[in-house]
Amino acid sequence: MRLLQRNLCVIAMSLAVVSSGHAAPLVEPTLHIKPDAGGPGRVALTLDACGGQTDDRILSALVENKIPATIFVTGIWLKRNATAVEIMRAHPDLFELENHGGRHIPAVDTPQKIYGIRSAGSPDAVLAEVESGVAALARTGEPAPKWFRGATAEYSPSAIAMIRKLGFKIAGFSINGDGGSLLGAKETARRIAAAKDGDVIISHINQPTHAAGEGVVQGLLALKARGLTFVRLDDADGVGNHGTTD
Ligand SMILES: [Zn+2]
Helix, strand or coil, X not given: CHHHHHCCCCCCCCCCCXXXXXXXXXXXCCXXXXXXXXXXXXXXXXXXXXXXXXXXXHHXXXXXXXXXXXXXXXXXXXXXXXXXXXXXXXXXXXXXXXXXXXXXXXXXXXXXXXXXXXXXXXXXXXXXXXXXXXXHHHHCCCCCCCEXXXXXXXXXXXXXXXXXXXXXXXXXXXXXXXXXXXXXXXXXXXXXXXXXCCCEEEEECCCCCCCHHHHHHHHHHHHHHCCCEEECHHHCCEEECXXXXX
16 A cells, blocks of 8 residues: 555556545546647657656656657656756757646645545645646746646646636646556556557656656657657647646
């Protein structure tokens, strides 16, 4: 159980979300990018940096193979991973840093637990999570974020509306690449390599000891070999459901 809690990020997203009381059901939004009509196809790679460290296998592979990615960082991760942030900032053509919250707290405005993580629990706390993520990014000198992805990628509909009012788009996904970084290398590689034109992949770049990271690299290289191109969220027209982008 402890291992599970440590790695809770976007774990096992097919599992039912445990909610309590009479709150509106939570949603897990999807996101797609505009397909590359006629070409070999394009996909968006999004990597969450929830807390913890940096998976240098993934970071080096992105730099060496010139694969652009959108990195969702928390305030906690930014504080502990200055070297990785420096590498990302040295390659502005590859890395777009976006907001994964100040403290990695789910953007759900009623008190409940999601995959074992306590939700923000109130509108004010959701606001604080979003704004503290913005402030942490500002301290690194990064451009202001335009996208937000909450911890666990689950939201209450009212929190989505609030975050949109603040001016941020909410980043869902269409392929869960690494199952919260808990899948094996083979299954992770298989899922990522199966991406098709217009897909948005989610995986993690903060778990250097997990086998999933190796699979992320293998999957991405397979996509590259197939001729697919990678775009960042800011360079693509992302369309999400549940009012996350419109
Ligand atoms: Zn996360």
